[in-house]
Amino acid sequence: MSVLKFIFSILINKFFLTTVAFVVWMVFFDSNNLITRNSLQEKLDMLNLEKQFYLQEIKKDSILTYQLMNDSSQLEKFARERYLMKKDNEDLFLVIDTTGDQRP
Numbered sequence: 001m002s003v004l005k006f007i008f009s010i011l012i013n014k015f016f017l018t019t020v021a022f023v024v025w026m027v028f029f030d031s032n033n034l035i036t037r038n039s040l041q042e043k044l045d046m047l048n049l050e051k052q053f054y055l056q057e058i059k060k061d062s063i064l065t066y067q068l069m070n071d072s073s074q075l076e077k078f079a080r081e082r083y084l085m086k087k088d089n090e091d092l093f094l095v096i097d098t099t100g101d102q103r104p
Helices: 002-011 014-029 034-070 072-083
Strands: none
Touching (some): 002 014, 014 034
């Protein structure tokens, strides 16, 4: 019986009740609660991944731009591959691979 009285006295203690109320408020009802902070952290992680991806793309494009500005053979190769450009005295044949579309 003494143990139950001790537990009951702790549960009705005003400091304990205040602490529990504060923790419940901070976890569930506050504008910076744990659920909101968790979703914001996930969003931040996703945005950091996107940032890294775009920084890598910027680096690749910067290297390509530098090569195109300084090397005429790279510029010609780029124009032929990307925009299907050709010289006046040559013919251009497009080969389209349709084997990837068929299912066995």
